Amino acid sequence: MTINLGYACINTTINCTSNKTFRLNSYSEERLKKTIEENLNCLDKIIEWNYKNEIKFFRIGSGLIPFASHEICKFNWQDFYKKEFKKIGNKIKKYKIRVSMHPDQFVVLNSPTESIVEKSITEIEYHCDVLDLLGMRSDGKITLHVGGMYGNKEEAIERFISNYNKLSKRIKERIIVENDDKMYTIGDCLYINERCGIPVVFDYFHHLCNPVKRINYEEIINTWKKKDGNPIFHYSDQLEGGRKGSHSHSINVKEFKKFEKEIKKYNVDLMLEVKDKELSVLKVKDV
DNA sequence: TCACGTCAAGCAGAT
DNA sequence: ATCTGCTTGACGTGA
Numbered sequence: 001m002t003i004n005l006g007y008a009c010i011n012t013t014i015n016c017t018s019n020k021t022f023r024l025n026s027y028s029e030e031r032l033k034k035t036i037e038e039n040l041n042c043l044d045k046i047i048e049w050n051y052k053n054e055i056k057f058f059r060i061g062s063g064l065i066p067f068a069s070h071e072i073c074k075f076n077w078q079d080f081y082k083k084e085f086k087k088i089g090n091k092i093k094k095y096k097i098r099v100s101m102h103p104d105q106f107v108v109l110n111s112p113t114e115s116i117v118e119k120s121i122t123e124i125e126y127h128c129d130v131l132d133l134l135g136m137r138s139d140g141k142i143t144l145h146v147g148g149m150y151g152n153k154e155e156a157i158e159r160f161i162s163n164y165n166k167l168s169k170r171i172k173e174r175i176i177v178e179n180d181d182k183m184y185t186i187g188d189c190l191y192i193n194e195r196c197g198i199p200v201v202f203d204y205f206h207h208l209c210n211p212v213k214r215i216n217y218e219e220i221i222n223t224w225k226k227k228d229g230n231p232i233f234h235y236s237d238q239l240e241g242g243r244k245g246s247h248s249h250s251i252n253v254k255e256f257k258k259f260e261k262e263i264k265k266y267n268v269d270l271m272l273e274v275k276d277k278e279l280s281v282l283k284v285k286d287v
Numbered sequence: 288t289c290a291c292g293t294c295a296a297g298c299a300g301a302t
Numbered sequence: 303a304t305c306t307g308c309t310t311g312a313c314g315t316g317a
Contacts, residue, residue, distance in 0.1 A: 008310070009309065009310050010309095010310060010311095017310090017311095017312085019310065019311090019312085021294090021312070021313075022312090022313065022314090023293090023294065023313060023314070024294080024295060025294090025314095026313085026314085059309070059310095061310065062309085062310085063310080063312095067295075069295090069296090070295060070296085072295090101309095102309050103309090104296080104297095104308075104309075104310085105296085105297060105298075105307085105308050105309090106295075106296035106297055106298095107296085107297090108296095108297055108298075111297075111298090113297095116296085116297070119295095119296070120296090120297095123296085143309085145308095147297085147298085148297070148298050148299075149298085149299075150298090180308090182299070182300080183298095183299080234309090245307075245308085246307080247308095247309090271309090273309060273310095275310090277310090288317100289316105289317090290315105290316090290317085291314105291315095291316095292313105292315090293312105293313085293314090293315100294311105294312090294313075294314100297308105298307105298308095299306100299307100299308105300305105300306090300307100301304105301305080301306080301307105302303100302304080302305070302306095
């Protein structure tokens, strides 16, 4: 069994970012096109770099297409950049790299405010568009958190499930739910899975911040069907001297090895969430 | 070239 | 009441 290590959104070695953006104030179609082109070029470079460095798991940043889900954007970037996406997607497939995405904190499926749920769905659709245009199969996942509590966790969980059930098939095929560091534990996520079938991401660091008594890895892994690909886990260390829940600058090799030992009997794709990104992957890979 | 106030979006908890 | 953190700082103005 192997653990496939990955990193999120940014490569600190390459001198480019695939999350370049601009202010809403300075929005124009020209500006948008220019930025998208730079982002796609950089994504291509990151994929090449990952391949050369044998890193087979990468999270594509949500800023790839700025303002994609904002009403200001009337530009059909999906059609306009079809070829570019396909080219990058073919490379990803050829290199056997797994990609995922993770919308930011504004995506809240369980909000009691209808307009926030609607906007969240539009944003998830944008993430789906990116993965579809790249030609990713249903193992190309979009990670969500359960959302807010609104003073009533039970109701908030019910709202997540009922809103999940209303989603289109293409979104349901891609979204997965992750335990967070404050509110929803891995146990809550497993309960949600039982009710609606959404695969569960285990975030080890969040689990340490917001634990349940016993952890059963088999149970988490069983929420993933074959078409979902390898189960995805997330890993980080606590920032020494930082607030509880702050991610460390770099990975603690000794701590990581302890965790790796616990899970190495499974086939898991493990996303490292540390600030020095790919450097930590190289640090613990093959050690 | 660099410092620094601000940036589309939600929410909870700390201050 | 305001600020901070979240998967990730970067933009853009003014000196």
